[in-house]
Amino acid sequence: MCIRMAQTLMISLLTDLELLDLDLQNFFFKHLVQTSSCFRGGNGPGSNRVKEEAGASYRFFICTFPALIMAQTSVPNGSVCSRSETNNIVSFRSRAEMLKEDFGSQLVHQADCFLVQSATAIGTKSSKDMHLNGKTSSVPSRDLSEVKAPHEKGKNFQERESLLDQLLEVNHIQTIQHMFVALLILFVISTLIVDYIDEGRLVLDFELLSFAFGKLQWVLTTWLAMFVGTLFVPYYLLSHWTRNYQTARHHQPNNTRPKPLLPAPLGITVLYAVSYLAFQLLGLGMFPLYYVVKFDLPPASRFIVIIEQVRFMMKTHSFVRENIPKCMYIKDSQVVFPSLSQYLYFLFCPTLIYRDAYPRTPKIRWAYVGIKFAQVLGCLFYTYYIFTRLCIPMYKNIHNEPFTIKVLVLNIFHSILPGILIFFLAFFSFLHCWLNMFAEMLRFADRMFYEDWWNCTSFSQYFRKWNVVVHDWLFHYVYRDFLRVFPRRFRVAATLSVFLLSAVIHEYILTVCFGFFYPVLFFLFICFGMVLKFLLDGENKGPVYNIMLWAKLFLGQGVLLSLYSQEWYARIHCPPAQGVLWDTVVPRSWSCYQWG
């Protein structure tokens, strides 16, 4: 289909402009019909292969194009051609005029070879050298060096739109969004009617939301404290260390003399490292946790604090980790220590990898910001309606009925719909809308916060594509730094450590939010993620693997929502077990329900 569109693009331009005489038009039409028929499958012995390759080419185009374009747009040092320049149609026209002579004369030489050999290429090109996820392709190696770059020399920030923003320009995809909005409208209407019947008036107090986001003043205070700490402590620790380290290094005795046991720079470094770790563990680690428990914040408020805590810890680590190598040689190479405003920008911009500068967009589209904010709000209310209409009625009275395996199975199955809806909403509201909103306000141009995880055929792909922001951090600071310390044959251990860290942090967030320990997500992480990754991972490219991934995602969401909800209500309705620690660790839903 895409190949047709490509042809349509050319032909419509040609015909619209009525530039060509009839013969050339006819030639073009014939050529198009032939090529498009090639891709539509048919009766030749190679027709299926041609069709497959057309599909592969299509996927290949989809995947490689942004990378290709970006490799060209971004100059090596990370800055990018300003949009104002490239966007200007007048400048495009004048450039075209300047170049057309050159183009015209060269094209004559190339056109004949191109036409014939393109047909040959379509017929003979093996789909094997087109990688599905588009990281590599048969483009000239000079472009590949930049496309491939991230894994070799750190994340390469490039100006690029989010995939959903691109996809939502296609009306078929837009319609899917409209269907979700329509469903929200029906949720609202039916809730209003039911509430009106129940209460005799319109109920618009959103009890659940005001409960979940309660005690917001403590959230703000904690956040402000975390923010101020994160802004000043690591920055001044690093800058003082740099100064002291450099001074000590340059006052060191000559290399000819034997070194002391603890050289001056190392002594200073240890001192600062201890202070830094104390800040990370106590200041950022313990303080918000203590605050959250002390003021007994409700779940959503806890979630905000804990997610911000994790974010600040990761940002701090990245800032320190990226700057230490630079700072060690700051006087040698005239590298400037990052300014506080650069660090402040990093604290807000939607990435966890520190750079002194990022590709920027020329201006803020405030309408875009407004739409994204409205969408975040919409998702919040959507989640509210899903909880009040689909989840709470299902779990509220589950402890009163005899509990059997059948009830559990049905419960998990009926949790799939609300579970997957919440999953979609979380993805869309946070990874798409929220991050894009901040990126737009900060003119942050690299919007690849996620890739097309929905097309994945394996969990390892899915983990890479679902949350690129966090994955980049884990990849660069856990996986690669692990392999810097240990030999490269410990790659499996490195992968395992990434998985484990990710699972532990996810479980930590949930445990604090809900106020109980029930490692369902951890179990699923280990089960689906790690075990399946090592057992079943390989070149699983077929649609069957995508179907299986979705079945597992559906089931996973159902299990998560069902088990955590059961435990939540068990903690409300059932008496605690003896011993505080025992009660926190052993799921109360196991002992509480009357097994029938």
Next chain:
Amino acid sequence: MCIRMAQTLMISLLTDLELLDLDLQNFFFKHLVQTSSCFRGGNGPGSNRVKEEAGASYRFFICTFPALIMAQTSVPNGSVCSRSETNNIVSFRSRAEMLKEDFGSQLVHQADCFLVQSATAIGTKSSKDMHLNGKTSSVPSRDLSEVKAPHEKGKNFQERESLLDQLLEVNHIQTIQHMFVALLILFVISTLIVDYIDEGRLVLDFELLSFAFGKLQWVLTTWLAMFVGTLFVPYYLLSHWTRNYQTARHHQPNNTRPKPLLPAPLGITVLYAVSYLAFQLLGLGMFPLYYVVKFDLPPASRFIVIIEQVRFMMKTHSFVRENIPKCMYIKDSQVVFPSLSQYLYFLFCPTLIYRDAYPRTPKIRWAYVGIKFAQVLGCLFYTYYIFTRLCIPMYKNIHNEPFTIKVLVLNIFHSILPGILIFFLAFFSFLHCWLNMFAEMLRFADRMFYEDWWNCTSFSQYFRKWNVVVHDWLFHYVYRDFLRVFPRRFRVAATLSVFLLSAVIHEYILTVCFGFFYPVLFFLFICFGMVLKFLLDGENKGPVYNIMLWAKLFLGQGVLLSLYSQEWYARIHCPPAQGVLWDTVVPRSWSCYQWG
């Protein structure tokens, strides 16, 4: 995005083949970056407009391209270039070689104008002359004459793929299909587990299916009788009438003499018309109905008989209606009376508009047929699981509980999910898979059984696009024939008659299938369809209208499924009212439930 892909297509071909020298490659890359940036939005005052127009162009390409290609592929008399020819890469290469000289020399003349003016066109082209649904566009008028043709000179059959077959080549759309399959798998697994717990063994007897499709032998007998009748009666009536009419006409006195009151051809015509109507009303109309009631067929079996009855009646009408004008002048113009095999082909091919010949595909792709058949079966089992797992548990015991408005509202709301799933499955299994399967087996090339109804912004669009097969019949034989008889100012009446006929037939099918009369669908047809069509119809193009359409579709499916299910169970559990007719006409669910 699509424009990028278009560019990628070219550039990847060029770079892959490594045909171009570095300067030209650079020129191409720069050109691409510029153009793609134009479309990515930016800071110029016209950037939003440019973006809008890029979107419009994209939609325009999507919509017009198949039509354009087809207008070129199909020769006016309806036959089509064979796929085998166009599909052959070798022939493409040799043609390219023949044409490359011509192409090369002409391209030099055009390339300069093209490059510069394409930029101008992108900047200045108003999106107003691009119609969203692609019926018309600014392509040269010589193509338009054929694209526009259907409404002017009867349906124009063209070789074209179904839209879903095209869309499902895009991996993002494919993933949606995979999600549905994943859900089906979970349905199956959870049902197996629950059945195993309940019964202690795997239950695979599909009781509901064997009930609904019971007494299949009577279905087959009735269908065979209908088929034989439809095949021979109208054909021989028409051929005899033609012979008699022609004979009578050529033995008529000269035009100079005064005409008799009932001229011989008219007398013959009336005789044959009465026989034809008797066949339509009694043979096709009453006989299957009598059979269905006499043998008390279960719902799905009834549905097959009744849907086939309606189909045969429509086919017969089309065959007679299309052939009468031709047959009246058969001796004058040497038009050949259609052969029985042409008529037989028409009875099976997926269209309701008779033609002596249709565009045909060169061969049958049996793998495609197999996949479509498997998908039909899959949809059948999907529907089974939706009924047994989501619908029956919800409605089975509804008569035991006090019935309130709240129960009704919640019931309708909870019916939305199964309702819309069944709606999707019905569309996909029948309008896409079933019709494509028959089309493929009969090498019927025009696969436009539906258009992109999901993108519609009004119900009148939706009615046109949802079922193109039936819509074409209604448009040509009800709407246009109505306007042939009555003056053109009765257009509203013509539209009304189409709606009414459609609503009545839909309600007739449901009434016979369920065995009771409860005109919910009729009411919705009138309500949503007709009233909204006349009150709200206009140039509603915004996304809000698409959202509203979906909200209405969701709600409509919920209402349909909920009310028909309630009535179904009320007829099982509650005693009939006095009087057979009264009981058939008044919904028993109204009187049966205990209103609380």
